[in-house]
Amino acid sequence: xxxxxxxxxxxxxIFDRLKDSYKLVGPRVENDVIVLTEMDFHDIPxxxxxxxxxxxxxxxxxxxxNTFSFSLGPDSFKRFLSPPVREIFAFKKSKKGISANVSSxxxxxxxxxxxxxxxxxxxxxxxxVFLEGPVRDTGYDSLxxxxxxxxVNCLYPNGNCFCDSLGTGPEVRDGFDLAITEIQDSFLLExxxxxxxxxxxxxxxxxxxxxxxxxxxxxxxxxxKTIKRHIKVNDLPWVIYRNPEHPRWTxxxxxxxxxxxxxxxxxxxxxxSSYDRxxxxxxxxxxxxISGNKVRAWDSCFSxxxxxVHGGNFRPSRxxxxxxxxxxxxxYWIEQFGSPGCVGCGRCITWCPVxxxxxxxxxxxxx
Amino acid sequence: xxxxRIGVFKFTSCDGCQLxxxxxxxxxxxxxxxxxxxxxxxxxxxxxTGHFDISIVEGSISTAWQKNxxxxxxxxxxxxxxxxxxxxxxxxxxxxxxGSITDYKNYIYPSPVIINVLSTSxxxxxxVYVDYELWGCPINEKAFSETLISFLIGKKPGIxxxxxxxxxxxMGLPCILVSKSEPCLGPVTRAGCGALCPYFQKPCYGCxxxxxxxNIESLLKQFQNMGLTQKECILLLxxxxxxxxxxxxxxxx
Ligand code: SF4
Ligand code: SF4
Ligand code: SF4
Ligand code: SF4
Ligand code: SF4
Numbered sequence: 001x002x003x004x005x006x007x008x009x010x011x012x013x014i015f016d017r018l019k020d021s022y023k024l025v026g027p028r029v030e031n032d033v034i035v036l037t038e039m040d041f042h043d044i045p046x047x048x049x050x051x052x053x054x055x056x057x058x059x060x061x062x063x064x065x066n067t068f069s070f071s072l073g074p075d076s077f078k079r080f081l082s083p084p085v086r087e088i089f090a091f092k093k094s095k096k097g098i099s100a101n102v103s104s105x106x107x108x109x110x111x112x113x114x115x116x117x118x119x120x121x122x123x124x125x126x127x128x129v130f131l132e133g134p135v136r137d138t139g140y141d142s143l144x145x146x147x148x149x150x151x152v153n154c155l156y157p158n159g160n161c162f163c164d165s166l167g168t169g170p171e172v173r174d175g176f177d178l179a180i181t182e183i184q185d186s187f188l189l190e191x192x193x194x195x196x197x198x199x200x201x202x203x204x205x206x207x208x209x210x211x212x213x214x215x216x217x218x219x220x221x222x223x224x225k226t227i228k229r230h231i232k233v234n235d236l237p238w239v240i241y242r243n244p245e246h247p248r249w250t251x252x253x254x255x256x257x258x259x260x261x262x263x264x265x266x267x268x269x270x271x272x273s274s275y276d277r278x279x280x281x282x283x284x285x286x287x288x289x290i291s292g293n294k295v296r297a298w299d300s301c302f303s304x305x306x307x308x309v310h311g312g313n314f315r316p317s318r319x320x321x322x323x324x325x326x327x328x329x330x331x332y333w334i335e336q337f338g339s340p341g342c343v344g345c346g347r348c349i350t351w352c353p354v355x356x357x358x359x360x361x362x363x364x365x366x367x
Numbered sequence: 368x369x370x371x372r373i374g375v376f377k378f379t380s381c382d383g384c385q386l387x388x389x390x391x392x393x394x395x396x397x398x399x400x401x402x403x404x405x406x407x408x409x410x411x412x413x414x415x416t417g418h419f420d421i422s423i424v425e426g427s428i429s430t431a432w433q434k435n436x437x438x439x440x441x442x443x444x445x446x447x448x449x450x451x452x453x454x455x456x457x458x459x460x461x462x463x464x465x466g467s468i469t470d471y472k473n474y475i476y477p478s479p480v481i482i483n484v485l486s487t488s489x490x491x492x493x494x495v496y497v498d499y500e501l502w503g504c505p506i507n508e509k510a511f512s513e514t515l516i517s518f519l520i521g522k523k524p525g526i527x528x529x530x531x532x533x534x535x536x537x538m539g540l541p542c543i544l545v546s547k548s549e550p551c552l553g554p555v556t557r558a559g560c561g562a563l564c565p566y567f568q569k570p571c572y573g574c575x576x577x578x579x580x581x582n583i584e585s586l587l588k589q590f591q592n593m594g595l596t597q598k599e600c601i602l603l604l605x606x607x608x609x610x611x612x613x614x615x616x617x618x619x620x
Contacts, residue, residue, distance in 0.1 A: 031568055033541030055589065057546045075539060084537035257582045259554035260529060264536035275525045278516045280397035285370070290520060298537055303529035304579050318580060353532070353544050353554045354589045 002197075004205040005186045005212065011067070013203055014150075014178075015041040018111045022148055025080055026113030027073065032059050034073035036080070039113070045070050052158040052346065055355030068114065068182050071158040074351050076119050076267030077112050078126065081143050085297045088139075088274065092291040100294075109146035115176070116154055117169030118161070118345040122267035123149075124175055128337045129270050148195055151176035153216075154223050160346025162229040162359060168343040170223045183215045229346065231359045232366075236340060237331030239366055244323070248364040253319035255354050260300035262348035262356070263325065268341045273299040273306060301325050326361060371420035371518070374406035376440055378426030378433050379460055379488060383505040384451035385409045385425055391508050398512070401519060421446045421518060427453040429460055429488040441495035448514060449491045452504040456576050456611035460488040464610060490610065499524065504574035504607040507559050527558040528579045531571055534558040540565045548593045550603055555581035555615075576608040583616040 006014075018024060019040070027034045028043040034050060048070045049063040063069065090101045115123075127144075130137035154161075154170040163169030172179045177196035181188040188208055191197040263269040278292035299306045302321050307313055315321045333341030342358070349357045375385060389410065391398060398404075406415050422444035428434055441447055449455045457464065463471050468486040472479035491497055501510055510526050517524040527533070531553040535542065540562055543549040551570035553562070557578045564571045577583070587600040595603075604612035 031541045031543075031546075033546045035539060035541060037539075055545055056548075057542075059546070074536075074542065079539060084539070254582075255585050257530070257554040257586055258580055259532040261532050261536060261542070261554070264533060276522075278513070278520075280391075280394050280401060280512050280516060283401060283516060283519060285401060298533075300529070300533060303527075303533065305528060318582065351542060351545055353542075353551075354585055 003188055003190045003208050003213075004200070005188045005208050006203060006205055007186055008067070010203065011180075011187055012041045014199060015113075017199060017203075018148070018150075021109065022111035023108045024113055025077075025110050026150075027070065029059065029061075033057065034059065034070055036073065036075040036077065044068075044114070049156075050158055052160045052350045053355070054160075054349055054357050055352050057350050066155055066182055067187075068152050068155060068180070071154065071156060071161065072116060072118075072345060072347060074265045074347060076122060076265070076345070076347070077115060078122075078267055078270075080110060080112070081123070081126065081147070082130070082137075082140055082270065082272075082298075085295060086139060087277075088294045088296050090291070090293050091276075092289065094287065094289040109148065110143070111148040111150060113150045114152045115149055116152060116345075117172045118163045118343040119267050120149065120151060120172060120175040121163075121166075121168035121343040122345070125268045125337065125339070125341065125343070126270065148199075149176045149178075149192075151179040151192075153179065153181040153220065155182060155219060157223055157227045158346065158350075160229060160349040160357075161227055161344065162231050162346060163344040164224055164227045165229075165231040165233060166340060166342065166344045170227070171220050181216050181219070183212060183219065186212070188212065188216055229359055231342075231344065231362060233340065235366075237327075237334045240327050240331040240362075243365050246365050248361065248367075249319050249323045251364075252322050252356060252361055253317065255356055256302075256318050256322045257354060258302040258304075258318045258321055259353060260302040261351050261353060262358075263300040263302060264298060265347040265351045266329075266342075267345060267347070268329075268343060269300070271299050271301060271306065272296050301328070326358060329358070330362065370401060370403040372405045372418070373402045373421050373423065374415070374419040374440070374444070375404070375409070375423045376406070376425065377408065378424070378437070378454065378491075379429040380426030380451065380453040380458060382409065382425070384454075384503075387450075387505045387508050388423075388511060391512065394508075394512065398515070402515065417443070419444045421448060421515070424449050424454050424491055425451055427458045427460060427488045427490060428485070428494055430484050434485075434494060437491060437494050446498045446518065447491075447495065448499045448501065449497050450501045450506045450511065452502065452574060452576060452607040453488075454491045455500045455502050456608045457488045457490050458504075459607045459609070461610040462605060463488060465605075465613075488610075501526070502557055502576040502608075503559055507561070510559055529558055530554050530578045531556045531558050531560070531562060531565075531575065534560075535562040535565045538562055538566070543568055543570060550590045550593065550595060550600075552586070552603060555583050555586050555612075572603065572606050573608055573612060574606070576611045577615040580619075581612075581615045582619060583612060584619060587616075 028039040046067040130140040151172040179190040274296040282291040329341040544551040549570040552573040553571040557575040
């Protein structure tokens, strides 16, 4: 890994260069929230600060002189690598039999701009689920393989960040093509792959002084110090396994809406359901033909029909469903994939309409 | 093969859901290929005769004779499907369930004595067995055709019972409850509309009715933390699905 630097106003050149071969996806302000969409250099919410509470989010502009002054919005990059609704194949059933057609669209590869350490860690977990398991998700594979990751080291954590406790941030260590650290007068650039170094070819890059390295390290330390939320992990998964009947589960169920927001914003939640999409025009009584599409969409363990089998759902109550969600994140995952299924991004806390806080619930289960 | 016979019936309602069927436009022609629309007063003057494979019922029961008519329709039908908030939850007119019908009559009509109605407006399912319910004010056309397709090929309709938030998040809409403290009913409301109101930065007012296992108490408590009074909270529920939301609220608390 090599580290160089560019002048602050040269960042735009990197964007210009990327645009030729990539679709740029990154942070942009939409209706007073930082979302991830297709964007360009001038869309970066530079100077914006986002305030995160339990079930509360507020964004304000012109608050800081840094370009990457903001933290995370509700979207994670899973929106692009495992899209919310995706057509898997088209099918046709006729007297001759059943045929299926996998539609493959050639798309311009995507460059993900401004990915934080927690989200990079989440992507590694996604790889475990979608690529390293018994079945490879070819859709995810091709989207991921062609993409480029431009990471950003966090300057300011938000009030719900707790990556530090899980070792998933705030410092970006690997899993990127290019990583940006903002210091007072320039951007420091670390390259993590040959694709990453290629981007810098021909740009005016300069050497990094010891003083600037110190500034980088002290900025990372400052960020760590301002992380207010923590989670104890040394007694996981057993503290949860030992407490399936803890009264706190009933308490959280009285607050939980089973709305699924926490799972939709979580960068590691991966659950999907698939269904057949049929149109009236796809059915012909005369020729006895049915044609339609198999579609896959994000689902959630909070919905009653998810995990429903003949006779019902093994988790019929909100109590059982919340308990399952937290147990999966903080306990089953450890056995399934070797690490917790939480990277401490805090999104589930911010975007829960009633402000349920996973760190607080875990602490309560301990008592 | 004979096309299944369909009847479309109306009780107390605004006809909006029937209009949604007509809004299928060219798809309506596909519908005619597959089904025999034997009774549908909005589109044809074919008289009411015989039995139906599927009866589609709009509107709530709010008069004495409707109570008899719905039994007659049920007896003529193999399957009975209700469409919309009125038929499925009693509609906006069910607001009278919480007040006095005489007061309402006197307040609204110049000659209240000629208004011969029941003191309540109730969903079809309180009167006869209903095979399937489609929510919405009005219903979503896609959900309607999905239901008919399911009948044709013998599958369960793929219509979500989870929250509107799921749909809202899939669409990538910034949440106005969290980012602006708008009292959005999305977390306790069924998906199905395509998150129409949040798309326009407006809070959902619940026209698709309560989702399964809706925890209304908890959401209203949060609205109170955001500054709404208890009365304002109840008023949020008192729209076209008032009967269903209030029932869900009582049953869960
Ligand atoms: S959780 Fe950590 S890595 Fe993620 S945004 Fe917060 S500080 Fe940055
Ligand atoms: S924890 Fe919050 S976001 Fe998650 S399902 Fe419950 S109420 Fe919804
Ligand atoms: S469980 Fe919550 S804090 Fe953990 S990764 Fe998911 S959204 Fe982030
Ligand atoms: S805007 Fe409304 S429907 Fe959308 S996520 Fe927020 S609460 Fe749910
Ligand atoms: S957002 Fe709510 S009120 Fe608006 S159309 Fe959808 S269900 Fe109806």
